[in-house]
Amino acid sequence: MSQKLFDRNPDLRRLREEGYAVRIRSGFLVMQVPYVDGKGEVRLGSLISSLTLAGDVTQRPDTHVVQWDGGYPCGKDGKEIEALRHGSGDFNLGSGLTAKFTFSCKPPEGYTDYHGKMTTYAGVIAGAAAVLKPELKLRSYAAPEPEETTVFNYTETASDRAGIGALADRLRNDRVVFIGLGGTGAYALDLVAKTPVPEIRLIDGDDFLTHNAFRAPGAASLDELRQV
Incomplete structure (x- = not known):
């Protein structure tokens, strides 16, 4: 199912073609992004965005906010990137997908598609990691993970909007x-x-x-x- 979404939608397909490690899981768009933690070490976290779809066609993102699973990203000086701060908690999104933070980074015109949204956040988060480890590649060209097994004919995004992914998992x-x-x-x-x-x-x-x-x-x- 998710592979068809990448094939059909230019914004999603472009993310993979440019080498970003991105997948769709439980109705969310998930991207692996390197970041610098509070100890100055480079780690990998997951940038998570809800998806707005008309059938199997992406629409303009309905929110500029994303979720993040990992430690709080820091700059090369070791200070947390305050420009991203929005919220924190233990978010269970279903199917083993979790998050620790919500981030807000909204351009004046908003985001027109998911390529623009995800690459903007990835650039802010991974900037310090690229300075500390120039050999580290943000665009890892990681192989797509196996497709999720689903009973649905199209991607189910209602649970993530309602915040009941973990409940539906039962x-x-x-x-x-x-x-x-x-x-x-x-x-x-x-x-x-x-x-x-x-x-x-x-x-x-x-x-x-x-x-x-x-x-x-x-x-x-x-x-x-x-x-x-």
Whole structure:
């Protein structure tokens, strides 16, 4: 799924073509970036951005804020880069993806695409690392990680917007059975189908007739109702 996003979208594809170690995980865009920690040592952290998609096409980023997993980045003088500071905490984003900080770096015109957003932050964060270790390459041309296994036909970005990625993860290995798909069961099924549960079993011996259609979510066509 994520490889198709890189193939289809020029801003994402350009990041990989330019050698940035970038991937999509749990609906987030994640880039590996070198930085200098408080002890003056060069380390690697993860720059994380939410994704705004129309199907499989990227849109203008809906926020200039990013998340960061790693120590707080410092300049070559060992002082924390205050221009980035926004927030801190223990953020569980789901699928093993975590973050420690949120950063804010907003140009007056905002960001028009994800290439501009990610490279701007990477430049600020990795600047000191490039001075201390000139041989270190920000653009590592790292091989893309294996694609995530997903039950969805397109990238699920609702959980990261709502901040419930870790909660949704609890269903990732479950099996759900619905016995009866009347008014309550049909609506519950519609909700569960939007979670990462890998298997849903449906048990209902009734025919799907007109009165059922008026109790179910969505709108069945006449052709579907005629197929009794």
